[in-house]
Amino acid sequence: MLKISRLNAQVDGKDVLRDLSLEVKAGEVHAIMGPNGSGKSTLSKIIAGYPGYSVLSGDIQYEINGRYQSLLDMEPDVRAKEGVFLAFQYPVEVPGVSNLAFLRMAFNSICRYQGAPEMNEDKFRKFVEDKLKIVEMSPDFLERGVNAGFSGGEKKRNEILQMAVLQPRLAILDETDSGLDIDALRVVANGVNRLRSPDRAIVLITHYQRLLNFIVPDHVHVLAHGRIVQSGGRELAMELEKNGYNAYL
Amino acid sequence: MATMPISEFSVPDEVTELLNISPRVSAGDVVYFYNGARVGGASSSTANVRVTSGERGAATKVEVTSESPEGRLLIVQLYGNLLGTRQSKESFLVPCRHEYRVRGKAEVVEIHMAINDIAFNIENESYFDIAVGGSVTYGQAFWVGDEAKVNNKIQSRLPERATFNGLTLNVGASLIHNEVDVDLAGQNSECQLRSLLLATRQQRIETVSNVRHLSGESKSEQLIKSVVNDRARVAFTGHVQIASGAQKSNARQLSQSLLLSREGEAVTKPQLDVGADDVAATHGATVGQLDEAQLFYLMSRGLNRADARHALAIAYQRDVFEQMTGGFVKNIMERIHARLPAELSADSSRSEGVVRP
Ligand SMILES: Nc1ncnc2c1ncn2[C@@H]1O[C@H](COP(=O)(O)OP(=O)(O)OP(=O)(O)O)[C@@H](O)[C@H]1O
Ligand SMILES: [Mg+2]
Numbered sequence: 301m302l303k304i305s306r307l308n309a310q311v312d313g314k315d316v317l318r319d320l321s322l323e324v325k326a327g328e329v330h331a332i333m334g335p336n337g338s339g340k341s342t343l344s345k346i347i348a349g350y351p352g353y354s355v356l357s358g359d360i361q362y363e364i365n366g367r368y369q370s371l372l373d374m375e376p377d378v379r380a381k382e383g384v385f386l387a388f389q390y391p392v393e394v395p396g397v398s399n400l401a402f403l404r405m406a407f408n409s410i411c412r413y414q415g416a417p418e419m420n421e422d423k424f425r426k427f428v429e430d431k432l433k434i435v436e437m438s439p440d441f442l443e444r445g446v447n448a449g450f451s452g453g454e455k456k457r458n459e460i461l462q463m464a465v466l467q468p469r470l471a472i473l474d475e476t477d478s479g480l481d482i483d484a485l486r487v488v489a490n491g492v493n494r495l496r497s498p499d500r501a502i503v504l505i506t507h508y509q510r511l512l513n514f515i516v517p518d519h520v521h522v523l524a525h526g527r528i529v530q531s532g533g534r535e536l537a538m539e540l541e542k543n544g545y546n547a548y549l
Numbered sequence: 550m551a552t553m554p555i556s557e558f559s560v561p562d563e564v565t566e567l568l569n570i571s572p573r574v575s576a577g578d579v580v581y582f583y584n585g586a587r588v589g590g591a592s593s594s595t596a597n598v599r600v601t602s603g604e605r606g607a608a609t610k611v612e613v614t615s616e617s618p619e620g621r622l623l624i625v626q627l628y629g630n631l632l633g634t635r636q637s638k639e640s641f642l643v644p645c646r647h648e649y650r651v652r653g654k655a656e657v658v659e660i661h662m663a664i665n666d667i668a669f670n671i672e673n674e675s676y677f678d679i680a681v682g683g684s685v686t687y688g689q690a691f692w693v694g695d696e697a698k699v700n701n702k703i704q705s706r707l708p709e710r711a712t713f714n715g716l717t718l719n720v721g722a723s724l725i726h727n728e729v730d731v732d733l734a735g736q737n738s739e740c741q742l743r744s745l746l747l748a749t750r751q752q753r754i755e756t757v758s759n760v761r762h763l764s765g766e767s768k769s770e771q772l773i774k775s776v777v778n779d780r781a782r783v784a785f786t787g788h789v790q791i792a793s794g795a796q797k798s799n800a801r802q803l804s805q806s807l808l809l810s811r812e813g814e815a816v817t818k819p820q821l822d823v824g825a826d827d828v829a830a831t832h833g834a835t836v837g838q839l840d841e842a843q844l845f846y847l848m849s850r851g852l853n854r855a856d857a858r859h860a861l862a863i864a865y866q867r868d869v870f871e872q873m874t875g876g877f878v879k880n881i882m883e884r885i886h887a888r889l890p891a892e893l894s895a896d897s898s899r900s901e902g903v904v905r906p
Binding site for chain 1: 841842843845846847848849850851852853854856857860861863864865867868
């Protein structure tokens, strides 16, 4: 579903990703771990299409209707419409844009793109209220500005709510488990597990192997100095938790 | 240039629909003018709102004597020509004068709308005479085409305990010049002025406000927000004067501009003249652009660039309406605002006018 090959990228003139390669197949869950500053968020934002980063070489190929295409020259909204979703490490506050209106705009623009019927306000509200239950959020959050004044944990839940509404094919969760209490962790994991299916893929960026008790990954990778330096199974996460990243620095 | 004979004029359905004349605004509260002459609407008066209008060009007098509920009135000034076509480049002058006498509480909306894009000059004056303890909530909108020019004056003198709460909206016109004069003449008088100025293409909007604190414990609060697109230009000069006897007065002024294009321009000149020592006077001005992180966030969920820009530009404008008290005024003004064409707030320009984090 996703093939990243020898990606080199800079942020403000600084090399952040170096010859990074990664392949994610449909139906799989991958976990990416790695030291602070190693490039995990940069990678995820480049996949989502953040314009502030420059890709020097390499490619990100994404499967659309059985054909691989480069994501690099697609606008961020087109990537979203093709099923790419990033749960941000630091979700952005957008005061003045109502959470519900925003969700509906996003949902309907994706529907329009995919030729599916759009939902009117009433129908959509019901649809979202069901999703709210999954993330255990109060409907009050729908009337507020997008992430405006939300606590750290509430922002993370809101990301999962968006994911549950938009039903992406490729979901990347950048430290969605950081700053969550135990209950919220279970809620997030529940949201992710519901999304799991043979035609979807999930990439979890995390610092804690605890999350992987709730969402069991097929593959675990270590990202250090802008590249994947080690890949393995579930046991790699446990080993990292025990020994840290010293071996890779 | 031939304008439509008054006798043949009927208010276009789009206008009544836009203003939602019924049921939210009962027909009895509306008075229509066409090119400055009265053409219909309310038989001119509910018990506590009396409207008298003279010939074209003469003042329309509105008298409100009401405590509870507040006296309400919607004045709709429409401008247009005979066939709705642009036959002539020659412009004509439409003088409008409104004199509001308020004893008690009033909610007044004054809407100036062109029903087609023709060349004309509007010379408007709206003058408020408010009694001791009286209060006015006032909404004024100019929504005209690129060929129009507007010269607009709002004047109000507030005696003791009187309040004036004004919201103005400017859209279109090659040039709009606003002059807003408020005298806080009495102890404890209070005014709030909010403006939303939306300029595109080569439009220019100039606003000069003069707020004079002449008595003690008076309060003024101004919020001027503009959204500037293309090569438009918005200028605001805000004079605040606090006279020597006006102790314990409080004056606040904030001017904010959102630039959506590289060539747009926003200029603010605050001028504070403080003659008393025990007062609080502040002013601030910001000029900003759309936030790239927010734009990316919205787009990453599937909104295309134009929709995302529009959503952010609208969000930016929201607080102009937020603290508005009068439901009648707020409703109508928000309704007009919601109907403004999207390109006003966010054109399709690519990543221009964007601040990188
Ligand atoms: N705008 C920027 N200007 C300069 N350097 C930047 C910028 N954005 C990111 N970087 C740098 O790029 C590197 C990678 O950052 P990134 O956020 O991808 O790390 P990360 O692996 O997600 O770290 P963490 O685990 O702390 O979230 C860091 O050294 C960071 O300081
Ligand atoms: Mg990170």
